[in-house]
Amino acid sequence: MNYIPNILFAIALIVGIGYFAKNVKKLIRNIKLGHDVDANDHKPQRWKNMAKIALGQSKMVKRPISGFLHVIVYLGFIIINIEVLEIIIDGLFAGILYEDHRVFLSILPQSVYGFLIASFEILATLVFVSVVVFWLRRNTLKIKRFWANEMTSWPKNDANYILYIEMVLMVLFLVMNATDLKFQAMNSGNVISQFIAPLFNGFSESTIHIIERGAWWLHILGILAFLNYLYFSKHLHILLAFPNTYFGRVEPQGEFDNLESVTNEVKMMMDPNIDPFAAQPENTEAPAKFGASDVQDLSWVQLLNAYTCTECGRCTSECPANQTGKKLSPRKIMMDTRDRLEEVGKNIDANGGTFKDDGKQLLNDYITKEELWACTTCNACVEACPVSIDPLSIIMEMRRYLVMEQSAAPLELNNMMTNVENNGAPWPYNQMDRLNWKNE
Amino acid sequence: MSNTLKVPTMAEYLAEGKQPEVLFWVGCMGSFDDRAKKVTKAFVKLLHRANVDFAVLGTEESCTGDPAKRAGNEFLFQMQAVTNIEVLNAYEIKKIVTACPHCFNTIKNEYPGLGGSYQVMHHTQFLKSLLDEGRLTIEGGQFKGKRITFHDPCYLGRGNDIYEAPRELIRKLDAELVEMKSCKSRGLCCGAGGAQMFKDAEPGNKEINVARTEQAIDVKPEIIAAGCPFCNTMMTDGVKAKDKESEIAVMDIAELIANAQDL
Numbered sequence: 001m002n003y004i005p006n007i008l009f010a011i012a013l014i015v016g017i018g019y020f021a022k023n024v025k026k027l028i029r030n031i032k033l034g035h036d037v038d039a040n041d042h043k044p045q046r047w048k049n050m051a052k053i054a055l056g057q058s059k060m061v062k063r064p065i066s067g068f069l070h071v072i073v074y075l076g077f078i079i080i081n082i083e084v085l086e087i088i089i090d091g092l093f094a095g096i097l098y099e100d101h102r103v104f105l106s107i108l109p110q111s112v113y114g115f116l117i118a119s120f121e122i123l124a125t126l127v128f129v130s131v132v133v134f135w136l137r138r139n140t141l142k143i144k145r146f147w148a149n150e151m152t153s154w155p156k157n158d159a160n161y162i163l164y165i166e167m168v169l170m171v172l173f174l175v176m177n178a179t180d181l182k183f184q185a186m187n188s189g190n191v192i193s194q195f196i197a198p199l200f201n202g203f204s205e206s207t208i209h210i211i212e213r214g215a216w217w218l219h220i221l222g223i224l225a226f227l228n229y230l231y232f233s234k235h236l237h238i239l240l241a242f243p244n245t246y247f248g249r250v251e252p253q254g255e256f257d258n259l260e261s262v263t264n265e266v267k268m269m270m271d272p273n274i275d276p277f278a279a280q281p282e283n284t285e286a287p288a289k290f291g292a293s294d295v296q297d298l299s300w301v302q303l304l305n306a307y308t309c310t311e312c313g314r315c316t317s318e319c320p321a322n323q324t325g326k327k328l329s330p331r332k333i334m335m336d337t338r339d340r341l342e343e344v345g346k347n348i349d350a351n352g353g354t355f356k357d358d359g360k361q362l363l364n365d366y367i368t369k370e371e372l373w374a375c376t377t378c379n380a381c382v383e384a385c386p387v388s389i390d391p392l393s394i395i396m397e398m399r400r401y402l403v404m405e406q407s408a409a410p411l412e413l414n415n416m417m418t419n420v421e422n423n424g425a426p427w428p429y430n431q432m433d434r435l436n437w438k439n440e
Numbered sequence: 441m442s443n444t445l446k447v448p449t450m451a452e453y454l455a456e457g458k459q460p461e462v463l464f465w466v467g468c469m470g471s472f473d474d475r476a477k478k479v480t481k482a483f484v485k486l487l488h489r490a491n492v493d494f495a496v497l498g499t500e501e502s503c504t505g506d507p508a509k510r511a512g513n514e515f516l517f518q519m520q521a522v523t524n525i526e527v528l529n530a531y532e533i534k535k536i537v538t539a540c541p542h543c544f545n546t547i548k549n550e551y552p553g554l555g556g557s558y559q560v561m562h563h564t565q566f567l568k569s570l571l572d573e574g575r576l577t578i579e580g581g582q583f584k585g586k587r588i589t590f591h592d593p594c595y596l597g598r599g600n601d602i603y604e605a606p607r608e609l610i611r612k613l614d615a616e617l618v619e620m621k622s623c624k625s626r627g628l629c630c631g632a633g634g635a636q637m638f639k640d641a642e643p644g645n646k647e648i649n650v651a652r653t654e655q656a657i658d659v660k661p662e663i664i665a666a667g668c669p670f671c672n673t674m675m676t677d678g679v680k681a682k683d684k685e686s687e688i689a690v691m692d693i694a695e696l697i698a699n700a701q702d703l
Contacts, residue, residue, distance in 0.1 A: 062626075254599025255549035258521075259514045263554065266518040291512065320629040320652075325645030374642040377510050377634030378594040383625050399512030413511045416638035421516055424502030425468040426638055434466070435498040437477040438447040438484075 002095070009091035009220075016224030023231040027307060030345040034300035039247040046246045049388065054245040059386040063314070066137070069130040073166070076127035077238065080173070083120050087220050101216075102183065114188030121174065121192040128170040135163045145313030148322075150332040155311055158233050165226050172219040179212035181205065234335075237310040241387040244308040247301050248388030253379045256396060261288035291400025294361040295341045298397060305389040306338035315381035315391055321374040328374035330381035330391035336366035337394060363398055372398050373410060445484050449498040450531045460495040462566070463528075465538035465547065468503050469669035475676065476539075476669035482698035483539050483563055489703060490576040494537075500527050504546040511635035518554065521546075525556035539563040539694060541596040541668045542633075548600070562596055564606040564667050564693050571612065580614030581700030588615045588696075589661040591652065591675055592627035593668035606667050609693050613700055615663075620655045628652045630674035637670050653678025657688070664690045 039046075052058045057074060061067035090101045098106065105113050138146045138159060146156070177183060178196035190197070200208050230236050237244075268274050292298050295306075315330035316322050322329050340362045348355050363369075375395045382390050402408045409417070416426045424431045453460055464487065469476040487494050505520030524547075528536075536558050538544050548560035561569070570576035588610050596602045603624045610617050622628040631641065631648025641647060653675060656664050664679070666672040669692075676690045691699075 252545075252549055252600050254545040254595045256509060258518065258550060258553045262514045262518050266515070266522055269519075270522055290514065318626065320631060320648045321642070321644070323628075324631075324641075324648050324651050326642045328642070370642055373639070374644075375634050376594070376629045376631055376636050376648065378629035379598040380594075380626070380629065383598050396510075396512065400514055401512075403512035404515060409511060409513070410639050412639040413635055416635065417508055417511065417513050417516055420503045420505070420508050420520065424520070425472060426503060426507050427468070427472060429468075429472045431502060432499050434471045434501055435447065435449070435496065437466075437471060437480055438445045440477065 006092060006094075006096055012221060012224060013088065013091070016221075016227060020227050020231070023228070026345060026349075027231065027236075029348075030341050031300050031303045031307065033296050033341070033344065034298050034303040035296075037299040037301055039301050042250040045250050046248075049248060049250070050242055050246040053248075053386070053388055054241045057386075059384075062384075062386075066134075069133055072123075072126045072130045073134075076123040076170075079123055080120050080127075082116065083173070084220070084223060087216070091220060100182070101180075110186065110188055114186070117177065117183075117189030118191045121177065121189070124170045124173050125192050128167060131163050131166045131170070135160065135167075138163075145317045148313060148316055148329060148331070150329055150335055151311075151313075155234065155335070158235075159311070161229075162233060162235050165222065165229070169219060169222050169226070172215045172222060176212060176215035176219055179208050179215065181208060181212075234309065234311045237308050237387055240304065240308040244304055245388045247304060249382070249390055253382055256393075259290065259400070261290065289401070290404035291402070292394070292397035293363040293401045293405070295337060295344055296355075297401070298337070298394060302337070302390070302394055302397075303341055305391075305394075306334050306341055308387055309334040309338065309389055310387075311335060312386070314384040314386065315389070318380040318384040320376055320378060320380065326371075326374040327368065328371045330395075333367060333371070333391045333394055334389060337362065340366050363401065367398065369402065369408070371395075372402065375399075445481060446488065447484060447498075448495045450495045450500065450533075451498070453495050454531065459532065461493040462535045462537050463531075463533045464494045464496050465504075465536050465540075465543050466496055466501060467538055467540035467543045467669070469673075470539055471501070473669060473673070475672060479539055479669060479672070479692040479694055482692065482703070483694040485698050485703040486567065486570075486576065486694060489701070490570045492570070492575070497527065497531075504543045506542040506546045507635045507638060509546070509550070510633065511638075517550075521551055521554050521556070525551055525554060528556055528558065533558055535559045535561070537561045537563055537566040539667075539669070539692070541593040541599070542670065545595040545599050562600075562602060562605070562667065564596075564609055565602060567694065567697065568605040568608055571609070578609065578612040578697055579700050580612075581702070583613045583615045583663070583696055583700050586613075586615045586662045587618055587660060588613070588663045588665050589618045589620055589656055589659050590623075590665045590667070590693075591620070591630065591656065591671055592624060593666070593671050594627070594629050594633050596667055597627050598625055606665070606693050609697060610665055613696060618659045618661060620659055622655060628655060630668075630671040630678075632670035632674045637673075647678075647681070649674035649678040650681050653682055653684075657682060657684060661688060663696070664688060665696060666690060666692050 057071050060070050086102065086104050089103050094101050137143050174193050174196055177190060177193035179200055184190055184194065184197050200211065289297060295303060311331060313331050319328060319330055344355060347358055372395055377392060379392060382392050419426050419428050423429060466480055470480040502524055503520055504524065505517035508520065509517035536547060541562060544560055544562045547558065567576065571578060590606055590610060592603065607617060629648060630652050664675050666675060672690055672692055679685055679688050679690055
């Protein structure tokens, strides 16, 4: 008996999934570098958000063309995975527990199996066409959001590599079916592959069999390679969109969080019974840092946001500051946060598990003040994101750091704040004049 | 001719041992900005017309802290918030109406966590409820058949999902409501939010208020309706920048309704 293919398959599977699992662990470790926030309240609302936004693609279709194409690729991705399950079972056990590949054929009635494969073939074709259109939109139509400043060579190539991999996987799947002579002879479910099969008419049966085996192997190895490419690409959204929409914002978008560390200090200042000269109790914690200058100052939800971003740029194309030529791009905020987080993660790996100061931080080295001060906090980016990413919250945390830790607000804003502090209005008017309008 | 409006304060109400139906939170723009003061007065006239028992805080009102918070100064925001909450709670305020979406959002969403929970309404919501209760009638008057486009304030629309109340009021004027290219949840900001009102914009190739005004001009309105004093200023400036003052007026919804009735 020849078990070598089964053994090779098992090794490929273990290596492929094992390496991916190792990177997922790293990903979770990096996300947990963020400080803790409670994102487990409003559970019914959160499940609803995930069902609607991630599973139901409700925000994707707000832009009908790309939304529709994306729904096809998304459905294809999910449904064709049933076929991958069969491939895995066949790869491990065909020739050992049973003779021929296509194990589902021995379980399901031929008509049901044919129906399943027919739908996979149609979806595979639609996915292929959609991916080609995606490629054309990116590279030929040069849609503006794919050519913004932050879309340097790597993000552009990364996006194209993903499209190429998807095209190749779909072609391999169809070729695999077209060259499976037994499957073609069955003449059930080969709705697309029957038109590819004649291409191989002149070939000998053994050559066709080799092509079939080749396509089968390349298809599954390609899927494993793609799985492992995810971590190194912008494409993690296919997995992280689900937790990200679950942990996304449930409060009204206009509501910004009240910093608890500030609340405690303000309460102390307002409490007449507190003795300002009382000795500090022993072992008090160091005062919290206000706002964020690096990724560790952000929350784990914000870091999850960064890994979820697939750089579609809908946020940036809706941003009023970006539309009017300012440097701010919400997508760049997310890409910078992710890139810095990756850098910090690699630093931790290289230094035996602890972060060694590298003299860099998210503020200034990645995100400049000019970008931060261009934001109007209008929430257009938050609204536009198809997977509930909140770039605005990161901008706000960094403004807080600039103002409260560095007193580095623009001069005009300092004037405004001085006015609020002294006379309860952003302009130098006397609070005693607040009702003068009624007599004017 | 005296223009004095009857505007009772909470202090006066307390002295008489009475509690008003609603507190009108005027806001800094509504108190001090010449353009916004007209909106404040128009709204007060409508409150009188509908026999609403209201009061203001007057000299006891202070900035909600919104611009400080959005600028990143959480300290100043919370100091303002806690001070205001003390005043509001001392007067046992239950219901607040304001013509400023920034004040509205801050008091409604950010004060509860600091000890101040009230029922807060934007003035367009409040006017809509007066209409529904039959306490206020709206006539088209001079605005009948006029082309009006509504500019969604970010902190009313996206911030708090309120898109319909202002639009229903405009429709009640028998006006022709036209929508801009970006409207409702995709409405383009006027450029004033997030404390931008108080500083120059960062370098770019256009002012945001001009970009938004261009979107409005595209639908050829006679009036751009606003629901926020900041948007009102920005859109007015935008119309001036495009030399369209003689053709397009920028007006708050409260002004539209008050003017339609010659109040």
